[in-house]
Amino acid sequence: MSKLVIDIGGTWLRSELIAEGRVPVQEKIPSHSVLLETYVESMLQTHPDIAEVSISFAGQVDNGTIVSAPNIVVKEYNIKKYIESKYPVTVKIDNDLICALRAERTLTKTPFLALLYIGTGLGSAVLDKGCVVRGVHNLSWEIGHIPFRQAPFQCGCGKHNCLELFCSGSGLEKWYDYYGLPPMTLEVLRHTKTAEAMQIYANFKEAILYATATLITLANPEEVVLGGGIVQANPWLESEVQKEIGDYALASNLTQVTIRKSTLKNASLEGAKLL
Numbered sequence: 001m002s003k004l005v006i007d008i009g010g011t012w013l014r015s016e017l018i019a020e021g022r023v024p025v026q027e028k029i030p031s032h033s034v035l036l037e038t039y040v041e042s043m044l045q046t047h048p049d050i051a052e053v054s055i056s057f058a059g060q061v062d063n064g065t066i067v068s069a070p071n072i073v074v075k076e077y078n079i080k081k082y083i084e085s086k087y088p089v090t091v092k093i094d095n096d097l098i099c100a101l102r103a104e105r106t107l108t109k110t111p112f113l114a115l116l117y118i119g120t121g122l123g124s125a126v127l128d129k130g131c132v133v134r135g136v137h138n139l140s141w142e143i144g145h146i147p148f149r150q151a152p153f154q155c156g157c158g159k160h161n162c163l164e165l166f167c168s169g170s171g172l173e174k175w176y177d178y179y180g181l182p183p184m185t186l187e188v189l190r191h192t193k194t195a196e197a198m199q200i201y202a203n204f205k206e207a208i209l210y211a212t213a214t215l216i217t218l219a220n221p222e223e224v225v226l227g228g229g230i231v232q233a234n235p236w237l238e239s240e241v242q243k244e245i246g247d248y249a250l251a252s253n254l255t256q257v258t259i260r261k262s263t264l265k266n267a268s269l270e271g272a273k274l275l
């Protein structure tokens with residue numbers, strides 16, 4: 001019997017096929033190249049010994065059903081029911097940040113943990129007294145879609161003022177497009193001294209501080225973990241946030257909080273294994 005573990009984000013679909021006594025088989029493909037259900041079905045047909053499918057999904061998920069996905073094309077929203085009705089497998093699926101939280105909590109002693117992940121999108125998750133904060137439909141802590149500032153383009157969720165538009169890989173791409181700038185990394189952006197580039201970087205920095213301060217002020221965590229592709233590629237973000245967070249978060253909430261970057265290479269995938 002084997003287990004298929006998938007992490008689907010806005011840019012990459014990563015999977016791991018795990019079976020006892022065998023080296024796990026890993027795969028990484030662009031998310032837009034395949035629909036999630038098509039990928040799962042093709043794996044189940046190629047590997048009929050798969051008994052369980054665990055999915056970390058970069059979007060809102062409630063009780064096995066995808067609710068919304070600003071950065072992923074979805075056709076089959078009721079993915080659990082769809083796959084389980086056709087194949088003799090158990091499907092587990094949860095939000096990618098909640099999966100990441102499961103993985104991060106294994107590395108810390110504190111039961112008061114908050115995650116801020118910057119990748120294609122911007123996400124957060126909160127552990128309070130050891131319990132994952134979920135809300136009535138598992139939709140809580142959608143920090144990427146709280147109002148921040150008006151942008152001249154639309155977010156994947158349909159609004160024009162989301163924090164994610166200023167502090168995410170997809171948001172940066174939209175700004176480069178808008179100003180006619182070539183795509184560039186955050187590292188190149190912060191050293192580019194044109195008025196537009198400086199404005200995009202200043203907004204990005206303001207937004208990451210705003211997001212971190214919101215988490216610290218509202219959730220009162222003991223530890224904040226910064227992660228995701230953009231943080232991994234730009235480890236200096238950790239000290240930038242530590243240096244200036246005092247100007248943004250409520251002082252009393254800041255006194256006993258540690259801000260650090262994630263040490264996990266792919267927390268969402270690791271968390272999906274724990275579903």
Ligand SMILES: [Zn+2]
Binds near residue numbers: 144
């Ligand atoms: Zn949005």
